[in-house]
Amino acid sequence: MKPDYADAHCDLGSALHALGEDERAIEVFQKAIDLKPGHxxxxxxxGGLYMDLGRFQRASEMYTRVLAVWPNHWRAQLNKAVSLLGAGETEEAKKALKEALKLTNRVELHDAIYHLKQLQKKKVKSNGGANGEGAFLIVEPSKFKTVGEKTTLRQDLGSAIQIRAFQRITRLSRCNVDLLKKEMNEIDVPVSYSGGGGPQKSIRKPNLEGILRRFLRFLKPETFQGAVKAINERILSVLDETGSGRVDLGMFYAVLAPICNGPPNERKRIAFDALLWQPVNEDSSQIRKVDAVQYIKLLRAIYVPSLGISEILEVHGETDSSMVSFSEFLTMFDDPDWGFGIMSTLLKLENGDRNRHGRWVCAVCRYPVIGSRFREVKSxxxxxxxxxxxxxxxxxxxQDEYKFKEYGSEAEAMKDKCMYFTLQSHKSP
Known part of the structure; x- marks a missing residue:
């Protein structure tokens, strides 16, 4: 891991937290912040880690720093309210919650208000214990098992949640992927030559802002600037690994396509078209395999850094001159081990944003369950x-291990329950 790569430290911090190595995670997160104070x-x-540890005052400080960078980050504003409540600063928590209500009226905010009430009730029942949320255990990944092929692996879900958060912060999930194709058809970019000598349709990073403005024209100026910062931090820092100040525009479009709005196959098609748009592939129906491999590795490095950072270097110097059709590109893209198979889990999150599960609440955080519900089959x-x-x-x-079955809706859970009772009745004498 590069010692000066803030994104890598951030990802490592999340991994250490998931393994329960919280003090090391704090050190690594702090290193990322030292490298990029506005990360x-x-x-x-x-802030979330401090919340988990019951260090609510420190958590509220972290969320305050997030808001200093992005004043419209409503999730940070909401979590600031929760952390202040945990610190016993009820009046300040109410003020923070009012500020969050000014930023959004999303259903998640009303769920959070319900959650705050649940925490207050729980606090009363526990005679004002130090941690309103109570304790929980963090179990190592090897002890989390899945039941059924449709149940998402814990690690995959964690990565997809991070990508979904990036979609929300940048609002790219509201940008129709067709706009990328329209931009490619209309924009005139002169061909330049990279340090390696290859022709590119490259553009200076500051000039990308005008293109992003066309994609995200529905955003208010201050929200748009927050989106640009996030894209610069997550995407452009990887695409411009040499620090030249220029970015291959075709590769930039291809990297954006999978997280834009639109049917999944259309997103992949436009990613492929963006690679075709590059000078080396123009006037062809196929792309060079070396470009497809580089693209997949960049996707992984940008959106799933724990899988892809070290892979970028492996492709340099490859001389494979074979070509790849769209169907072959899809096979590479969807590969769960070496491609961007995480997209299927991301789509599940996108489609489940409004899926609610009646009165079910999470046994740990006490939030109403939205999206998928993971039921432990033994307990x-x-x-x-x-x-x-x-x-x-x-x-x-x-338990020695935990086995989970995923339900995307309560209709699925009810169907599963009916099948169980049917099997039991057949076993009866």
Missing amino acids: VDALYNL HFSLCNQCYSEGKVPPSFK
Whole structure:
């Protein structure tokens, strides 16, 4: 890992936290912040870690720093309210919650208000214990098992949640992927030559802002600047690894396409078209395999750094001159081990944003379950997406291993229950 790569430190901090090495995670998150004082992901994740440890005052400080960079980050504003409540600063918590309400009226905010009430009730029942959320256990990934092929692996869900958070911060999930194709058809970019001598349609990073403005024209100026900062931090820092100040525009479009709005196959098609748009592939229906490999590795480095950072160097100097058709590109893209197979989990999160599970609440965080519900088959407790991805379980259920089945809706859960009772009735004498 590069010692000066803030994103890598941030990702390592999240991994250490998931393994329960919280003090080391704090050090690594702090290193990321030292390298980039405005690193929003590191500040936000460190705030969450402090919350988990019951260090509510420190957590509120982290969220305050996030808001100093992005004043419209409503999740940070909301978590600031929760951390202030945990610190016993009820009046300040109410003020922070009012500020969050000014930023958004999303259903998640009303869920959070319900959650705050639950915490207050729990605090009363526990005679004002130090941690309103109570304790929880963090279980190592090897002890989290899945039941059924449709149940998402914990590690995959954690990575997809991070990508989904990036989509929300940048609002790229509201940008129709067709706009990328339209831009490629209309923009005139002169061909230049990179340090390696290859022709590129490259553009200076500051000039990208005008293109992004066309993609995100629905954003207010201050929100747009926050989106630009996030894209610069997460995407452009990787695409411009040499620090030249220029970015290959075709590769930039290809990297954006999978997280824009639109049917999944259309996103992949436009990513392929963006690679075709590069000078070396123009006027062809196929792309060079070396470009496809480099693209996949860049995707992984940008969106799943723990998998892809070290892979970027491996492709330099490759001389494979073979070509790849769109169908072959899809096979490479969807490969769960070496491609960007995480996209299927991301799509599940996108489609489940409004899926609610009646009165079910997460056994750890006590939030109403939205999206998927992960039910432990032996002890029958349920976890939300976030707690499942972080390996959290209630302390009252200590087991050698945990087996989870995922339900995307309560209709699925009811169907499963009916099948169980049918099987039981057939077994009866």
